Amino acid sequence: QSALTQPRSVSGSPGQSVTISCTGTSSDLGTYNFVSWYQQHPGKAPKLTIYDVSNRPSGVPDRFSGSKSGNTASLTISGLQAEDEADYYCSSYAGSYTLVVFGGGTKLTVL
Amino acid sequence: EVQLVESGGGLVKPGGSLRLSCAASGFTFSTYTMNWVRQAPGKGLEWVSSISSGDPYIYYADAVKGRFTISRDNAKNSLYLQMSSLRAEDTALYYCARVPLHCTTTSCSDYWGQGTLVTVSS
Numbered sequence: 001q002s003a004l005t006q007p008r009s010v011s012g013s014p015g016q017s018v019t020i021s022c023t024g025t026s027s028d029l030g031t032y033n034f035v036s037w038y039q040q041h042p043g044k045a046p047k048l049t050i051y052d053v054s055n056r057p058s059g060v061p062d063r064f065s066g067s068k069s070g071n072t073a074s075l076t077i078s079g080l081q082a083e084d085e086a087d088y089y090c091s092s093y094a095g096s097y098t099l100v101v102f103g104g105g106t107k108l109t110v111l
Numbered sequence: 112e113v114q115l116v117e118s119g120g121g122l123v124k125p126g127g128s129l130r131l132s133c134a135a136s137g138f139t140f141s142t143y144t145m146n147w148v149r150q151a152p153g154k155g156l157e158w159v160s161s162i163s164s165g166d167p168y169i170y171y172a173d174a175v176k177g178r179f180t181i182s183r184d185n186a187k188n189s190l191y192l193q194m195s196s197l198r199a200e201d202t203a204l205y206y207c208a209r210v211p212l213h214c215t216t217t218s219c220s221d222y223w224g225q226g227t228l229v230t231v232s233s
Contacts, residue, residue: 034216038156045206045223046148046156051214057221089156093216099170100146100158100218 003101004029004090011109017078020106022090023071028101030071034093037066037075040105041086049088050075077108085110113137113222115207120227127197131227133190133207141165141185144210146220147192149203149229159205160192161217170217175201197231204228 005023012018022037024030035053038046048057050066053073063079073092077084090103119131133145147159160181161170169181180193190207205227208220 032216034214034218036214036219040156045225046208046220047223048211048219048221051211051219051221057211091156091158091218093218096170098173099161100172100216102156102158105155 003094003098004092004103006088006090006103006106008104009107009109011111012077012080013111014080014082016080017076018080018108020075020077020088020090020108022073022075022092022103024073024092024101025071028094028098029068029073029092032093032095033068035066035068035073036091037064037073038089038091039084039086040089046089080110082110084108113209115209115222115224117205117207117224117227120205120229122230122232123197124233125198125231127231128193128195129197129229131192131194131205131207131229133192133224135188135190135207135209138209140183140188143212144217145183145190146208146210146217147181147190148206148208148220148223149201150206150226151200151203154203157203161210162190194229197229199231202229202231 037050040046054066094101178196209222211221
């Protein structure tokens with residue numbers, strides 16, 4: 001059982017928007033604004049997509065955006081493209097003892 | 112170009128030991144905090160351990176505390192994970208990953224290796 005809770009799967013058609021949620025607790029995501037999102041294609045290493053809740057690394061399209069409210073963070077992908085089909089993981093800083101927690105991952109299917 | 116190349120994985124019996132290495136290139140290794148993250152076959156990501164740059168702060172997930180030891184050799188641009196008392200549940204692809212300077216905490220990793228597979232089985 002992962003520390004952060006994500007839906008197992010989401011789907012959308014090309015051009016649509018989808019949102020993936022990531023729910024934590026007041027011990028991690030609810031207290032700290034240090035949420036990251038990773039995209040992972042099959043057989044590949046994860047790719048940092050969002051960091052510190054809503055910041056995009058260089059090279060990540062602005063179709064990807066992040067937000068947080070209370071104990072839940074969200075990744076929104078607008079203008080879905082076929083290459084967005086992948087697994088997405090959230091992670092959060094969880095304090096100086098546990099340090100880092102991940103979500104269980106969400107499989108995004110582009111219909 | 113930033114590169115991280117893991118090595119040292121393999122098949123080991125329960126209770127055995129293994130030492131993973133990660134060779135870094137393309138950046139000033141000594142100035143970056145580094146992570147080990149693992150992924151069991153068909154499962155999600157799990158943070159394992161972190162080591163800061165310089166005078167190192169070291170952290171472990173509860174699942175590996177007391178069994179795994181992270182270390183680094185800045186002169187060799189290398190990161191290590193010494194694993195002992197291995198269990199079946201340690202079976203996973205082990206990634207080393209870099210924490211970018213602009214990230215406030217170690218929950219953020221911008222470059223990842225391709226991973227090295229550790230299989231614990233009798």
